[in-house]
Amino acid sequence: MPRKPVLAVVGSSAPDARTNRDAEQLGALAAERGWVVITGGRAGGVMAAALKGAKSRRGLTIGILPDASAEIAPDADVAIITDVGNARNNIIVLSGSVVVACGVDGPGTASEVSLAIKNGRHVVLLNASDEAVRFFETIAAHRSDLLRTAASADEAMDCAQRCLT
Amino acid sequence: MPRKPVLAVVGSSAPDARTNRDAEQLGALAAERGWVVITGGRAGGVMAAALKGAKSRRGLTIGILPDASAEIAPDADVAIITDVGNARNNIIVLSGSVVVACGVDGPGTASEVSLAIKNGRHVVLLNASDEAVRFFETIAAHRSDLLRTAASADEAMDCAQRCLT
Amino acid sequence: MPRKPVLAVVGSSAPDARTNRDAEQLGALAAERGWVVITGGRAGGVMAAALKGAKSRRGLTIGILPDASAEIAPDADVAIITDVGNARNNIIVLSGSVVVACGVDGPGTASEVSLAIKNGRHVVLLNASDEAVRFFETIAAHRSDLLRTAASADEAMDCAQRCLT
Amino acid sequence: MPRKPVLAVVGSSAPDARTNRDAEQLGALAAERGWVVITGGRAGGVMAAALKGAKSRRGLTIGILPDASAEIAPDADVAIITDVGNARNNIIVLSGSVVVACGVDGPGTASEVSLAIKNGRHVVLLNASDEAVRFFETIAAHRSDLLRTAASADEAMDCAQRCLT
Numbered sequence: 001m002p003r004k005p006v007l008a009v010v011g012s013s014a015p016d017a018r019t020n021r022d023a024e025q026l027g028a029l030a031a032e033r034g035w036v037v038i039t040g041g042r043a044g045g046v047m048a049a050a051l052k053g054a055k056s057r058r059g060l061t062i063g064i065l066p067d068a069s070a071e072i073a074p075d076a077d078v079a080i081i082t083d084v085g086n087a088r089n090n091i092i093v094l095s096g097s098v099v100v101a102c103g104v105d106g107p108g109t110a111s112e113v114s115l116a117i118k119n120g121r122h123v124v125l126l127n128a129s130d131e132a133v134r135f136f137e138t139i140a141a142h143r144s145d146l147l148r149t150a151a152s153a154d155e156a157m158d159c160a161q162r163c164l165t
Numbered sequence: 166m167p168r169k170p171v172l173a174v175v176g177s178s179a180p181d182a183r184t185n186r187d188a189e190q191l192g193a194l195a196a197e198r199g200w201v202v203i204t205g206g207r208a209g210g211v212m213a214a215a216l217k218g219a220k221s222r223r224g225l226t227i228g229i230l231p232d233a234s235a236e237i238a239p240d241a242d243v244a245i246i247t248d249v250g251n252a253r254n255n256i257i258v259l260s261g262s263v264v265v266a267c268g269v270d271g272p273g274t275a276s277e278v279s280l281a282i283k284n285g286r287h288v289v290l291l292n293a294s295d296e297a298v299r300f301f302e303t304i305a306a307h308r309s310d311l312l313r314t315a316a317s318a319d320e321a322m323d324c325a326q327r328c329l330t
Numbered sequence: 331m332p333r334k335p336v337l338a339v340v341g342s343s344a345p346d347a348r349t350n351r352d353a354e355q356l357g358a359l360a361a362e363r364g365w366v367v368i369t370g371g372r373a374g375g376v377m378a379a380a381l382k383g384a385k386s387r388r389g390l391t392i393g394i395l396p397d398a399s400a401e402i403a404p405d406a407d408v409a410i411i412t413d414v415g416n417a418r419n420n421i422i423v424l425s426g427s428v429v430v431a432c433g434v435d436g437p438g439t440a441s442e443v444s445l446a447i448k449n450g451r452h453v454v455l456l457n458a459s460d461e462a463v464r465f466f467e468t469i470a471a472h473r474s475d476l477l478r479t480a481a482s483a484d485e486a487m488d489c490a491q492r493c494l495t
Numbered sequence: 496m497p498r499k500p501v502l503a504v505v506g507s508s509a510p511d512a513r514t515n516r517d518a519e520q521l522g523a524l525a526a527e528r529g530w531v532v533i534t535g536g537r538a539g540g541v542m543a544a545a546l547k548g549a550k551s552r553r554g555l556t557i558g559i560l561p562d563a564s565a566e567i568a569p570d571a572d573v574a575i576i577t578d579v580g581n582a583r584n585n586i587i588v589l590s591g592s593v594v595v596a597c598g599v600d601g602p603g604t605a606s607e608v609s610l611a612i613k614n615g616r617h618v619v620l621l622n623a624s625d626e627a628v629r630f631f632e633t634i635a636a637h638r639s640d641l642l643r644t645a646a647s648a649d650e651a652m653d654c655a656q657r658c659l660t
Contacts (some may be wrong), residue, residue, distance in 0.1 A: 131461075
């Protein structure tokens with residue numbers, strides 16, 4: 001039996017209401033389609049919302065935590081404790097078959113999108129700012145196949161699904 | 166619903182037949198008791214055997230891989246790609262509620278037992294050499310509660326279960 | 331005696347001629363002013379050029395290498411072997427008193443600038459594209475004091491010096 | 496001009512008086528012979544003592560710190576901030592041409608000796624316990640050339656020097 005695909009969802013720890021809703025819906029859609037959902041695993045923001053959505057559809061959920069003292073999102077089935085600080089961002093994106101960034105409004109998410117491209121992972125920018133889209137288009141110039149944009153959780157999940165094939 | 170306990174199983178990538186059998190049996194026992202099983206995730210040795218045992222009982226299995234090019238154990242439900250080389254040993258033991266070492270016959274496993282004690286994790290040495298037991302007893306002198314020994318997979322799993330309470 | 335300040339220089343491994351010259355000149359200026367120069371340590375691009383410049387002025391130079399097999403820049407006095415892949419980017423920027431990015435034209439450098447801001451390090455963007463400057467201004471919105479731009483190695487070094495006080 | 500050899504010195508953060516003296520003397524001898532000295536960089540124990548000894552002979556000294564909040568040994572010329580917790584132990588030993596363990600009386604040092612052997616680094620055990628020597632001899636069975644023992648800082652430095660050739 002082949003391993004399930006893994007959706008790595010990244011984004012702000014203090015998102016606006018729309019981004020939070022996007023993340024939760026994305027997690028739900030991913031679980032419905034049989035994906036495992038991985039996030040940074042903290043008990044807040046996009047990390048917690050995506051896991052909550054996935055769990056609401058009985059999906060498998062994994063949190064990649066910075067250290068043993070971080071509060072774990074309640075909907076994480078398993079917590080991986082890395083103790084490598086911000087370097088865990090590289091682990092999150094490497095472990096995803098596809099990465100979806102829900103908004104790119106802070107330096108943590110920006111590092112994750114950058115590292116995903118650097119590692120050759122497909123990235124979907126969901127409701128990213130114009131500045132973010134333009135910047136990552138210049139950054140991914142030689143690998144433009146890796147970068148997509150989406151305006152809704154539905155569209156992002158469709159993008160992610162197409163990246164698998 | 167509380168998170169399931171996690172058994173981190175470490176050991177040789179080229180174990181003798183008995184150690185391999187121990188690892189597989191340990192994985193099976195852990196899954197039967199509702200534990201998630203985590204290992205280094207490679208397609209061989211104790212790492213693969215413990216996941217195989219767990220999967221044979223429909224347990225949840227996770228491999229913490231060194232990098233994207235490593236061959237993944239066939240029974241890993243999810244592969245976490247760390248790209249941090251031997252530093253992943255620290256992630257494996259930190260992510261376990263309890264760590265079981267199946268034999269301690271190489272430097273990788275020795276580093277994992279050491280890091281487990283350093284991080285305050287409970288460790289069960291299953292069929293370790295006399296030299297290993299004596300050494301780790303000196304090393305864990307101030308935290309002797311963290312170190313146990315077992316002579317069978319059954320006994321190791323009983324030890325692990327008791328560590329939870 | 332206080333520790334010398336550390337300039338972390340990041341940038342492309344295959345820069346254009348101007349960026350390469352900027353990096354070498356920046357390394358020279360940093361050494362003249364008594365800074366230690368740290369880079370990713372490989373034998374090419376901005377990493378090697380900045381160390382070469384620093385060494386030409388008898389500065390102290392350190393390369394933070396990805397792994398033991400990477401070719402080391404000839405002008406690195408000391409090579410730190412991390413074996414943590416792209417996660418070493420976080421180590422480079424954390425170890426700098428100030429970070430200077432010579433061009434931001436690839437995902438590796440983008441991750442370094444992002445991680446620098448995330449970690450609260452001062453960053454100088456030297457000859458970055460308009461897209462890069464605009465993006466990082468949005469990313470660093472709440473810490474706009476951390477981000478500066480410069481059009482020459484001289485100006486970048488002046489910026490870095492001012493960040494210390 | 497070839498790069499200077501690097502002595503990675505590891506050991507307890509709370510050593511007994513003799514081990515502390517050994518570490519300081521070892522640092523001094525290494526610097527006299529032109530070695531760079533690298534340690535875990537904290538302001539205490541073997542880490543600080545070895546750097547102090549090296550600095551007393553005008554050697555170059557580098558501390559590989561766990562995180563930005565750790566107090567830095569006063570004699571470290573440069574502090575590398577890793578933010579990878581105990582995984583920095585792997586970086587310390589990988590960066591040494593040779594590793595000397597001053598006593599092996601705790602799990603941190605045990606992990607460093609283990610990781611050094613795992614990475615194929617030469618290790619000198621200086622005044623290690625009988626239990627430690629016996630254990631690491633079993634662990635390094637297939638690479639017995641990597642492991643030496645010494646009873647004084649002088650002897651350890653002679654060992655280290657011979658490992659280079």
